[in-house]
Amino acid sequence: MTQKRIVVLLSGSGSNLQALIDATQSGRIQGRIVxxxxxxxxxxxxxxxxxxxxxxxxxxxxxxDSREAFDDALQQLIDRQAPDLIILAGFMRILTAGFVRHYLGRMLNIHPSLLPKYKGLHTHQRAIDAGDSEHGCTVHFVTPELDGGPLILQASVPVEAGTSADQLQQQVLKCEHHIYPLAVEWFCAGRLSLTTTGVTLDGIQLPASGQRV
Structure with a gap:
């Protein structure tokens, strides 16, 4: 199978990028970050x-000067790489609907909560403040709705009494480093796709809550 071409967008340290680099270099993912x-x-x-x-x-x-101008330039830069998959890995920008539609079905994001809970920022503190017994992360296809695309994978951690937001963030990050490469592995192997009715894995539609690991 031909290796898929991957473009990663980020705004920070890139710890999820490193997990993806490791998975591609080991041959686990049938793709190459270009x-x-x-x-x-x-x-x-x-x-x-x-x-x-x-x-x-x-x-x-x-x-x-505008979000639209930036997204237009970003789209041109991405398309020059001829990617099969675009991965958001801590890319701290709200993307315009036109940009998202251009890559619909081939752009993934990971969010640090068990979606649909806690879209947006400060998810770890919000989970603690709500008294949740579990917290986690979600990989999803990107749609124009912020953090609202169809869910693929979720992983959870227990929220222990006295846990700080920073401690919870580190626990969730370990889960992110596990499930993001797994979802990318599925996509690059041709097992994962977005259809008009939802997300399918090996031709079987996943539940709306995605798959738990």
């Missing part, structure tokens, strides 16, 4: 890409 694009300069994620011999590209959003 470019990493950041909207912020001097972030660790770009260093990780360079260290792995991957094209590290900067498109600073501060150089654009």
């Amino acid at each position: 470019a990493v694009i950041s909207n912020k300069p001097d972030v660790k994620g770009l260093e990780r890409a360079q260290d792995a011999g991957i094209a590290a590209l900067l498109l600073d959003h501060k150089g654009f």
Whole structure:
């Protein structure tokens, strides 16, 4: 099977990028990360890409007058890489609907909560404040609705009494590093797809809550 071409978008340290680099280099994922694009300069994620011999590209959003202008430029930059899959790995930008529709069915995101709970920011503190007994992360296909795309995979951790938001974040991050490469592995192997009725794995539709691991 031909290796899938992957573009990763990020804004920060790129720990999920590193998990994906490790999984592609080991041969677990039948794909190759052809470019990493950041909207912020001097972030660790770009260093990780360079260290792995991957094209590290900067498109600073501060150089654009509008969200639409930035997304247009980003789309052109991505399309020059001819990707099969776009991965959001801590990309801290709200994307325009037109941009998302252009990549519908081939763009994934990971969110640090058990969606549909806690869309947006500060998810770990919100889970603690709500007294939740479990928290976790979700991989989903990206749609124009923020953190609202069809769910693929979820992993959870217990919320112990006295746990801080920082401690919970680290626990959830370990889960992210496990399930994000797994979802990408499925996609690159042709097992995972987005249809008009939902997410399918090996031709079988997943429940609306995704698959738990």
